[in-house]
Amino acid sequence: MKNQTAAPSLSAAIADAIRSDIVEGRLLVGDRLPSEAELADQHGVSRATVREALKRLAAQSLIRTERGAFGGAFVNHLSYEEARAQQVTTSTLLLGMNAISFQVACEARYALERSCTALAAERRTDTLLNAMRNEIDTQSTPDLSDEAFCASDVAFHRALVDCAGNEVLSYHLAGSVEAMQPLMNMITFTARSRAEIIDLHRAIVAGLEIRDVASVDRALAILEAYTITLGQSVLKARATR
Amino acid sequence: MKNQTAAPSLSAAIADAIRSDIVEGRLLVGDRLPSEAELADQHGVSRATVREALKRLAAQSLIRTERGAFGGAFVNHLSYEEARAQQVTTSTLLLGMNAISFQVACEARYALERSCTALAAERRTDTLLNAMRNEIDTQSTPDLSDEAFCASDVAFHRALVDCAGNEVLSYHLAGSVEAMQPLMNMITFTARSRAEIIDLHRAIVAGLEIRDVASVDRALAILEAYTITLGQSVLKARATR
DNA sequence: AGACAATTAAATGTCTGACAAATGAAAAAT
DNA sequence: ATTTTTCATTTGTCAGACATTTAATTGTCT
Numbered sequence: 001m002k003n004q005t006a007a008p009s010l011s012a013a014i015a016d017a018i019r020s021d022i023v024e025g026r027l028l029v030g031d032r033l034p035s036e037a038e039l040a041d042q043h044g045v046s047r048a049t050v051r052e053a054l055k056r057l058a059a060q061s062l063i064r065t066e067r068g069a070f071g072g073a074f075v076n077h078l079s080y081e082e083a084r085a086q087q088v089t090t091s092t093l094l095l096g097m098n099a100i101s102f103q104v105a106c107e108a109r110y111a112l113e114r115s116c117t118a119l120a121a122e123r124r125t126d127t128l129l130n131a132m133r134n135e136i137d138t139q140s141t142p143d144l145s146d147e148a149f150c151a152s153d154v155a156f157h158r159a160l161v162d163c164a165g166n167e168v169l170s171y172h173l174a175g176s177v178e179a180m181q182p183l184m185n186m187i188t189f190t191a192r193s194r195a196e197i198i199d200l201h202r203a204i205v206a207g208l209e210i211r212d213v214a215s216v217d218r219a220l221a222i223l224e225a226y227t228i229t230l231g232q233s234v235l236k237a238r239a240t241r
Numbered sequence: 242m243k244n245q246t247a248a249p250s251l252s253a254a255i256a257d258a259i260r261s262d263i264v265e266g267r268l269l270v271g272d273r274l275p276s277e278a279e280l281a282d283q284h285g286v287s288r289a290t291v292r293e294a295l296k297r298l299a300a301q302s303l304i305r306t307e308r309g310a311f312g313g314a315f316v317n318h319l320s321y322e323e324a325r326a327q328q329v330t331t332s333t334l335l336l337g338m339n340a341i342s343f344q345v346a347c348e349a350r351y352a353l354e355r356s357c358t359a360l361a362a363e364r365r366t367d368t369l370l371n372a373m374r375n376e377i378d379t380q381s382t383p384d385l386s387d388e389a390f391c392a393s394d395v396a397f398h399r400a401l402v403d404c405a406g407n408e409v410l411s412y413h414l415a416g417s418v419e420a421m422q423p424l425m426n427m428i429t430f431t432a433r434s435r436a437e438i439i440d441l442h443r444a445i446v447a448g449l450e451i452r453d454v455a456s457v458d459r460a461l462a463i464l465e466a467y468t469i470t471l472g473q474s475v476l477k478a479r480a481t482r
Numbered sequence: 483a484g485a486c487a488a489t490t491a492a493a494t495g496t497c498t499g500a501c502a503a504a505t506g507a508a509a510a511a512t
Numbered sequence: 513a514t515t516t517t518t519c520a521t522t523t524g525t526c527a528g529a530c531a532t533t534t535a536a537t538t539g540t541c542t
Binding site: 011069 | 527532533534535
């Protein structure tokens with residue numbers, strides 16, 4: 001009854017030990033780990049095993065390795081970008097593997113996104129508002145591909161969450177919204193639906209500009225309902241085919 | 242234009258290649274990868290290098306390995322629990338390494354948490370409400386340790402987000418709330434502050450019971466303000482010491 | 483003394499070959 | 513028919529070697 005989730009392999013055990021040292025603060029950012037040969041000695045294993053353990057940690061961006069004299073493995077400073085990239089990978093896979101209905105995903109996405117409206121209306125900057133306007137211009141381009149439209153949509157919503165002026169919130173929201181994009185992409189956007197979406201984007205920017213939380217909330221709610229409608233019509237079209 | 246951030250090491254490159262195969266659906270859940278020897282042949286590298294690549298993927302829970310005949314590396318089914326555990330590790334480290342102010346963390350936490358109130362009020366079940374009441378009872382225990390109080394607090398808020406009845410939302414919210422707990426733990430809870438918090442928890446449950454979104458929102462807002470006050474007094478006490 | 487080039491030591495990255503251990507399937511024995 | 517044995521396959525680990533990278537050191541020239 002001791003090894004229910006514990007790793008049966010040495011390399012996993014060593015990785016866990018070092019991971020604990022990092023997460024619990026016994027190893028600090030920038031600290032250099034002993035060389036692979038030393039770690040092998042300390043743990044009584046071969047260098048190959050130690051290397052496998054270090055690669056596990058590197059895969060989680062917990063450490064970075066440098067070659068050459070005075071190189072080695074260093075506790076990595078985890079940047080927002082790295083963390084977000086990992087969160088997106090994990091979440092995207094999770095959503096892709098668990099038969100999430102479009103409606104559930106959509107509901108979650110907009111619920112999360114709405115959590116920043118109050119702060120965004122209060123703190124929005126001209127720089128970010130202009131960024132959002134630029135994305136709207138991009139979205140209005142005729143003959144824009146679906147991928148480009150979606151990419152611009154992500155950029156728009158990312159600017160929206162950045163308006164809240166809270167980096168922690170931006171990290172979580174940007175990660176969740178981006179991870180759900182593949183599900184959102186099940187939709188094919190007609191010219192008609194694009195125009196509808198762009199109008200709502202304009203309403204969001206206008207609401208932020210005059211710091212009117214309610215109108216931003218309303219626009220997001222309509223956008224959510226409209227997106228779900230689009231998703232359902234896609235599913236219906238598939239079912240009858 | 243292909244290798245701007247790409248890893249210069251073979252094992253990282255091979256890991257990336259296989260990761261793409263999984264993320265982009267060329268390998269499906271349950272599929273077995275070629276044996277290490279075959280992969281080594283295919284990529285023209287040694288088995289040790291392939292193994293390092295596989296360990297990177299295993300660290301992200303993308304694959305699992307089984308020993309023995311007809312064993313090998315299989316594309317893993319990523320469960321909500323595994324994904325959440327990884328998200329918590331990453332987010333906790335991110336917050337710990339980036340000098341986040343208590344106020345920013347708190348603001349983000351409650352903003353995210355509030356995103357589930359409307360759905361929670363609509364869909365709350367008796368089972369979850371009772372779970373929340375049980376946590377309140379636990380929190381009311383005299384001589385409860387600070388750790389136990391915090392753990393029960395996390396359980397309470399987790400039940401709250403589960404009330405929204407959206408598993409995707411639960412995943413994201415539970416992950417964010419849990420990751421911020423270490424920052425919240427900077428606070429030491431006096432008997433007075435515990436009573437205050439428990440009262441607010443009761444208000445939240447009562448609000449959910451009668452499906453009164455506004456009262457739940459209000460209680461969360463007060464909880465946020467109160468938590469920030471507690472955090473500031475801790476900082477002030479430290480500064481004058 | 484200072485600037486530049488060559489050397490060197492330390493470390494990771496990779497390869498090779500080997501053996502141990504686990505495991506399911508097939509063959510053999512009962 | 514059932515149990516046991518054997519066996520091939522595959523991962524886990526080890527030991528030793530060489531290649532490559534890199535910063536510090538040393539040497540040389542001005």
